[in-house]
Amino acid sequence: MSKAPAQKSAALPEPATIYVLWHPPRDPADDAAEFYAHAIFSWFRMKSGYGAPVYFRSTAAAGRDGKPLDILPPAEGAVNLIIVLANAEMVADHAWREWLDELANRKNFLLFPVALDSTAYNLPESMRELNFIPVQLAAGRGSQFATDDREQGRERLLKQLTEAFARVLTRDETDPAALPSESKVRVFLSHAKADDTEQARSLRDYIYSETQLSAFFDENDIAFGNSFQKVLDKALRQGETAALAVFHGDNYADRPWCRREIQVFRKPVKVKGTGCVWMLHPMIVLQTMKGGISGGVGLGRTIAELGSATCIRWQERNEATYVTSLLREVFLGARHLKMAIEVRRRLRRMNPGRIAKGCALINWTPDLPTLLRLGEIIRGEVGGVPLSRVIYPGHGLSRLELDTLRLYFPKLELLTFTEVLS
Amino acid sequence: MKKALAPGFLHQRIIGFSLAESEDLLELGFGPEHQREVILSIARGVLREGADLCYGGSLQSDGTFTLDLIDLSSAEQREAASPGNRASIRIGRLFNPITWPAYEQLTVAHEAQWIDCYTAVRVTREDAGIEPTADDDAVEPQPLNPPVTDDEKQAEMERQERERLRGERRAVHVAAVLSRMRRMQVDGFPVPAFFGRRGKIKIEAAILLGGKVTNSKGFCPGLIEEGVNAMRKRIPVFLLGGFGGATRVLTDALDSKNEIARSKVLNDAFDRCEDSPRFDAISRGLEHCPLPEGIPSPAKLREDAGEFFKAQGGDIEKTLRNGLSAAENRILFRSTDSLEIARLILEGLRKVYG
Numbered sequence: 179m180s181k182a183p184a185q186k187s188a189a190l191p192e193p194a195t196i197y198v199l200w201h202p203p204r205d206p207a208d209d210a211a212e213f214y215a216h217a218i219f220s221w222f223r224m225k226s227g228y229g230a231p232v233y234f235r236s237t238a239a240a241g242r243d244g245k246p247l248d249i250l251p252p253a254e255g256a257v258n259l260i261i262v263l264a265n266a267e268m269v270a271d272h273a274w275r276e277w278l279d280e281l282a283n284r285k286n287f288l289l290f291p292v293a294l295d296s297t298a299y300n301l302p303e304s305m306r307e308l309n310f311i312p313v314q315l316a317a318g319r320g321s322q323f324a325t326d327d328r329e330q331g332r333e334r335l336l337k338q339l340t341e342a343f344a345r346v347l348t349r350d351e352t353d354p355a356a357l358p359s360e361s362k363v364r365v366f367l368s369h370a371k372a373d374d375t376e377q378a379r380s381l382r383d384y385i386y387s388e389t390q391l392s393a394f395f396d397e398n399d400i401a402f403g404n405s406f407q408k409v410l411d412k413a414l415r416q417g418e419t420a421a422l423a424v425f426h427g428d429n430y431a432d433r434p435w436c437r438r439e440i441q442v443f444r445k446p447v448k449v450k451g452t453g454c455v456w457m458l459h460p461m462i463v464l465q466t467m468k469g470g471i472s473g474g475v476g477l478g479r480t481i482a483e484l485g486s487a488t489c490i491r492w493q494e495r496n497e498a499t500y501v502t503s504l505l506r507e508v509f510l511g512a513r514h515l516k517m518a519i520e521v522r523r524r525l526r527r528m529n530p531g532r533i534a535k536g537c538a539l540i541n542w543t544p545d546l547p548t549l550l551r552l553g554e555i556i557r558g559e560v561g562g563v564p565l566s567r568v569i570y571p572g573h574g575l576s577r578l579e580l581d582t583l584r585l586y587f588p589k590l591e592l593l594t595f596t597e598v599l600s
Numbered sequence: 601m602k603k604a605l606a607p608g609f610l611h612q613r614i615i616g617f618s619l620a621e622s623e624d625l626l627e628l629g630f631g632p633e634h635q636r637e638v639i640l641s642i643a644r645g646v647l648r649e650g651a652d653l654c655y656g657g658s659l660q661s662d663g664t665f666t667l668d669l670i671d672l673s674s675a676e677q678r679e680a681a682s683p684g685n686r687a688s689i690r691i692g693r694l695f696n697p698i699t700w701p702a703y704e705q706l707t708v709a710h711e712a713q714w715i716d717c718y719t720a721v722r723v724t725r726e727d728a729g730i731e732p733t734a735d736d737d738a739v740e741p742q743p744l745n746p747p748v749t750d751d752e753k754q755a756e757m758e759r760q761e762r763e764r765l766r767g768e769r770r771a772v773h774v775a776a777v778l779s780r781m782r783r784m785q786v787d788g789f790p791v792p793a794f795f796g797r798r799g800k801i802k803i804e805a806a807i808l809l810g811g812k813v814t815n816s817k818g819f820c821p822g823l824i825e826e827g828v829n830a831m832r833k834r835i836p837v838f839l840l841g842g843f844g845g846a847t848r849v850l851t852d853a854l855d856s857k858n859e860i861a862r863s864k865v866l867n868d869a870f871d872r873c874e875d876s877p878r879f880d881a882i883s884r885g886l887e888h889c890p891l892p893e894g895i896p897s898p899a900k901l902r903e904d905a906g907e908f909f910k911a912q913g914g915d916i917e918k919t920l921r922n923g924l925s926a927a928e929n930r931i932l933f934r935s936t937d938s939l940e941i942a943r944l945i946l947e948g949l950r951k952v953y954g
Binding site (some may be wrong): 189190202215216219220223227233234235236237238239240246247576577578581596600 | 626627628630631633634637641679680682683846937938939943953
């Protein structure tokens with residue numbers, strides 16, 4: 179008699195849930211905190227719903243003695259990222275103080291206080307030890323706050339939160355004592371020397387002066403004769419998370435070494451101990467082409483290896499946007515990797531037999547270059563077995579993308595995490 | 601040769617969306633963006649099965665979802681029309697019964713730009729049985745200088761009084777047109793004849809989410825009126841109560857333990873609506889501006905809702921007729937998970953129309 183199939187668990191595993199807390203303003207016109215709350219939602223959740231879940235806590239809930247709805251504990255292995263938009267009204271409200279103190283002591287609740295004004299540092303003792311994120315440019319403990327400029331404040335806030343969250347999700351979980359701050363993200367800057375290197379230098383300088391990241395810039399950091407592969411491998415062995423920023427200028431496509439860097443970086447890597455979970459290092463492409471028909475520069479080319487990577491046009495003094503965007507790729511990549519590992523665990527529980535050899539769970543949205551490489555690697559590893567099933571994050575590819583992939587992989591089954599669990 | 605489009609199981613069915621932001625969203629831990637995500641998830645699912653959408657919102661970007669649904673329909677149509685797309689299903693459009701005065705924002709340029717994915721149906725004051733006078737639409741600006749003489753002061757007082765009466769009449773007219781629009785959604789409204797469709801269409805399922813209880817522009821909370829209209833006409837109704845508002849009132853009423861509790865839930869909601877400043881203007885307006893024939897008064901709407909729910913006796917399946925069991929409906933009453941909600945709604949629609 180055949181065994182009844184195990185119950186399928188449809189709810190998607192969520193490694194990090196974001197909560198944004200702000201005190202309801204007495205004056206309805208004072209909507210600064212709400213402005214930032216919506217900005218946080220748009221940035222981390224994204225319009226497509228591809229990002230992390232974000233919930234709000236502001237208005238008092240019935241039966242809570244002036245406090246908002248409580249926050250449920252996260253699932254096993256997951257964290258709650260609690261952003262506290264602190265201002266005088268929150269600081270002065272005793273119900274809120276009691277609640278924040280309680281939240282600060284809960285397991286797997288990581289609090290990120292944001293100082294909207296100078297009284298924010300008077301939050302309960304349990305929170306004063308934390309690193310506050312000041313929203314205004316000239317701010318910090320003991321300093322005067324600059325005139326409110328919400329757009330600048332939003333940019334600054336999102337940059338710092340994205341960096342902090344990326345570090346939380348990329349910390350070494352095999353070390354129980356590892357703090358989020360010990361997780362390192364190293365940004366590799368790939369550019370063609372024949373293009374203007376000023377942009378890469380300005381991004382490197384920004385990273386070192388305004389962030390807690392480190393940057394790798396091959397003018398300075400690669401010893402003569404060392405290969406990019408060795409440098410990347412060493413960084414990864416040291417427990418760093420690698421992210422790549424490509425300066426796609428007019429000459430980039432014609433430089434074999436640049437294309438080699440992308441090939442090395444964009445090679446899918448199997449996650450140890452999983453057998454079928456694969457990860458890709460996060461990458462963004464900064465579009466710096468200047469060429470045209472006139473001007474003697476000529477026309478540049480795109481390159482296939484870039485696939486469907488996030489692409490942004492370079493503009494001066496916009497370094498914060500590029501770093502924040504890259505860090506969001508790091509955050510999402512880490513999130514999707516954890517989800518892939520959990521989906522694998524559930525699939526094995528549902529079907530105690532091994533997951534098929536040609537099956538891969540990945541942490542990125544599949545595109546042709548990466549699937550071709552993945553298929554090649556798997557064929558090489560498992561004696562010619564072709565890639566047969568790819569399970570990936572998100573809400574699904576468009577029909578056009580699916581049709582394109584099926585031209586090259588006619589028998590490949592493409593399923594999202596949600597589809598495979600339901 | 602032009603590719604024949606395959607029908608989905610909801611081919612040319614009109615799925616009505618009754619949606620609005622609710623006052624208790626934030627208390628529940630959500631913002632309008634959470635509602636938007638759920639709505640688009642559902643709408644995408646029904647569009648991909650060949651349905652058309654119907655939503656009576658204005659073109660404001662805040663507080664309504666018309667522009668989101670237009671964008672979605674347009675994007676889905678482009679996706680379905682992409683080359684090499686073998687299994688394409690005809691993707692429907694948004695029918696938007698848009699009331700006076702909101703349709704004054706709609707220009708011919710908008711309609712031309714959205715011609716493939718959007719059809720506006722203007723619901724006028726005349727549709728609601730109102731014959732607007734020149735005074736109704738008059739604009740009397742405040743004098744630049746404060747009145748000095750007795751005659752000037754008298755004239756200014758009279759101007760203010762006319763403004764007050766005009767404002768109250770306008771509040772009644774807005775509410776009456778809204779009621780008319782809600783009725784037309786279930787009785788049928790005229791659309792330009794195209795693609796072989798008859799000239800009149802009505803909704804064949806209603807999905808409700810959110811909705812204001814207080815400060816409604818209508819004679820009662822709009823989503824309560826729309827929900828009761830659809831249920832009385834035995835149209836399949838899906839109540840998504842997880843985001844609070846008037847929809848939560850309906851789910852609480854339906855799921856109440858007994859008649860007393862049910863009646864209390866409904867009456868509390870109507871009381872809150874009538875206790876708000878906007879309703880004050882409407883009720884003062886009703887003192888000097890008679891209701892057109894066929895438009896129910898606030899008291900009648902309250903009475904009809906109460907009687908309807910009393911007659912249903914808390915029978916969820918019989919009331920909602922949406923293909924789902926009482927247990928599945930109770931999940932919808934509380935869920936805020938967009939995937940779960942969309943899945944259940946499509947399941948129900950498949951049982952009714954599949």
